[in-house]
Amino acid sequence: MEQHQSLLHAIYYLLAAVIAVPVFRRWGLGAILGYLVAGVVIGPQVLGLIFETESAMHLSEFGVVMLLFVIGLELNPEQLWKSRYEVGLLGGAQILLSAVVIAAFLLMLFSLTWQQAFVIGLTLALSSTAFAVPLMEEQKIMGLPLGRKGFSMLLSQDMAVIPILLLLASMAPVASSHGERLPWWVGVLTVLGMIVAARVLFNPLLKLAAKYGSREILTAAGLLIVLGVSLLMLTVGLSMSLGAFLAGLLLAQSSYRHQLAADIEPFKGLLLGLFFIAVGMSLNLKLLFEHPLLVMALALALMTIKVGVIALILKVRKFSFREGIFLGIMLAQGGEFAFVLMASAEELNFLPAVITSYVVLVVGISMALTGPLVIGYERLIQRTTLQEKALADMELHKESLSALEQPQEHKPEVIIAGFGRFGQIIGRILTANNIPYNALDRNADHIEFLKQFGVQSYYGDPARLDLLEAAGVREAKVLVVAVDGVEESLKVVRLVKEKYPHVALIVRARDRAHVYQLVELGVENPIREIYESSLSAAMQTLLELGFTEGQSQNTIDLFREHDEQMLQKSSLVHNDLAAMIKVAEDGRRELKELFAKDTQIQ
Numbered sequence: 001m002e003q004h005q006s007l008l009h010a011i012y013y014l015l016a017a018v019i020a021v022p023v024f025r026r027w028g029l030g031a032i033l034g035y036l037v038a039g040v041v042i043g044p045q046v047l048g049l050i051f052e053t054e055s056a057m058h059l060s061e062f063g064v065v066m067l068l069f070v071i072g073l074e075l076n077p078e079q080l081w082k083s084r085y086e087v088g089l090l091g092g093a094q095i096l097l098s099a100v101v102i103a104a105f106l107l108m109l110f111s112l113t114w115q116q117a118f119v120i121g122l123t124l125a126l127s128s129t130a131f132a133v134p135l136m137e138e139q140k141i142m143g144l145p146l147g148r149k150g151f152s153m154l155l156s157q158d159m160a161v162i163p164i165l166l167l168l169a170s171m172a173p174v175a176s177s178h179g180e181r182l183p184w185w186v187g188v189l190t191v192l193g194m195i196v197a198a199r200v201l202f203n204p205l206l207k208l209a210a211k212y213g214s215r216e217i218l219t220a221a222g223l224l225i226v227l228g229v230s231l232l233m234l235t236v237g238l239s240m241s242l243g244a245f246l247a248g249l250l251l252a253q254s255s256y257r258h259q260l261a262a263d264i265e266p267f268k269g270l271l272l273g274l275f276f277i278a279v280g281m282s283l284n285l286k287l288l289f290e291h292p293l294l295v296m297a298l299a300l301a302l303m304t305i306k307v308g309v310i311a312l313i314l315k316v317r318k319f320s321f322r323e324g325i326f327l328g329i330m331l332a333q334g335g336e337f338a339f340v341l342m343a344s345a346e347e348l349n350f351l352p353a354v355i356t357s358y359v360v361l362v363v364g365i366s367m368a369l370t371g372p373l374v375i376g377y378e379r380l381i382q383r384t385t386l387q388e389k390a391l392a393d394m395e396l397h398k399e400s401l402s403a404l405e406q407p408q409e410h411k412p413e414v415i416i417a418g419f420g421r422f423g424q425i426i427g428r429i430l431t432a433n434n435i436p437y438n439a440l441d442r443n444a445d446h447i448e449f450l451k452q453f454g455v456q457s458y459y460g461d462p463a464r465l466d467l468l469e470a471a472g473v474r475e476a477k478v479l480v481v482a483v484d485g486v487e488e489s490l491k492v493v494r495l496v497k498e499k500y501p502h503v504a505l506i507v508r509a510r511d512r513a514h515v516y517q518l519v520e521l522g523v524e525n526p527i528r529e530i531y532e533s534s535l536s537a538a539m540q541t542l543l544e545l546g547f548t549e550g551q552s553q554n555t556i557d558l559f560r561e562h563d564e565q566m567l568q569k570s571s572l573v574h575n576d577l578a579a580m581i582k583v584a585e586d587g588r589r590e591l592k593e594l595f596a597k598d599t600q601i602q
Helices: 002-026 031-042 053-074 077-082 084-109 114-125 129-138 145-171 184-212 215-235 240-250 257-282 285-290 292-316 321-330 337-347 353-380 383-396 421-432 444-452 465-471 486-499 512-520 531-544 549-572 577-601
Strands: 414-417 437-441 457-459 478-481 504-509
Touching (some): 002 031, 031 257, 053 215, 053 240, 084 145, 084 292, 114 353, 184 215, 184 240, 215 240, 215 257, 257 353, 257 465, 285 353, 321 353, 414 421, 414 465, 457 465, 478 486, 486 512, 512 549, 531 549
Parallel strands (some): 478 504
């Protein structure tokens, strides 16, 4: 019976998510709010389909672990260092100013210690990356200076979660139920040990999994590293979240980072969705019904403070108040990490349950209000005018922006998908001509070889859109498809033709049948992999038989021209065997006649 109940609960979770998330996204309110509302509906306070929320919360915490791991993977230390002033100063100023103002506001209204007020202020200063980034993309400001400033703030907030967790642990009167807190230096030594382990253990483990295992084994190796480091951090008195973030950061420069992020994404998405559903089930709606005006007033006060702080900071950076308010509204909601931080604060006996319930409820309400406020503000001002002004500002300040504000990134002109013998020759010629390129290959040995020569390379399946985008296909002019497998090659071509039709395709063809399929997909002049080398061998053979160099070259040129014509004819009827046989017979006869005429002329 218990097994049936667990299965029924799983069905409830999935059904609630499948119904709520598309509806809320359709309304422009975001997936997170959809998960939260789904949790409220199936939880004990509404339909009562699920009463035991604690077990769901424990399982769903792994979603936050996966989220922090992926965030760590995406924080390339080199790029982070280049934009350190933007992220550190801009994002840090937003977090600290918001936290101080919120803490002062709380101290005036409630009986809290300054430590409690400050931790709550830091918690509420964080915004929801999962909420804000889609909003900025929808408003088409991500590529503009305003969007870059917003992303810098979000990046700084994501990085601030770990220091806030450490600050919370240091301020807490006692450790959690995990036992007595170990000395601080144990945690420091553990972190240093992880840095060493990343070089001598993690990367070799991933290399072995990629070389001798399957894609599933590589995923399993990545999960093993994440969960292993998380458990170790938990054991020494730190948090699983810190361990996951550290593991991701240590692997951020690994050749396998994009494949790991892509493979772990489904686990992260499902578990994070479960986390928000569990939070929704645990929301104290009784507080909302008992004090609706207070909760709404607190949510609006939070959003007003954050909008004001962001608008003020951006005004200092030469943006208008209108732009600052626009970005501020998109970042005004409380973030998903508020649920994590408040759960930790309650577990550590740092904050009473009633306070954490209010904070979580206020964050949920602020999320619900963000979408409508953005839509309302967009209608209040003319969106097109705002975008035109942002574009004008970008052009006006283009020359004056410092290199730190616009870090120079490696922008490849060419992507080589498949770096075996075929792709390597192309890469060498590009290198000799100082043409930047990225390589993408599923062979771990090829990736290690490329890294020795400083080539930016990516491990993974070239037929996956997320990995092609990570390798830079959006900015590339040419994609060389040099993979071995016919099906893999066709899949890459279909994908790029559909998503990035502006990218020129140079495709290696295994045989004539492969050429026919590529021509059907619209590839012009596929490169037959052994064709030119066979013609070169044929020319050497003719020379050895006594032909002059001119005669040999002329013979090869005649054959090449005729063969290309034949290829075009046969590609039109390659599905009709009888027609193919006729084309082949006609071709042999025509070729003999061509050579005969050429001999007579000579």
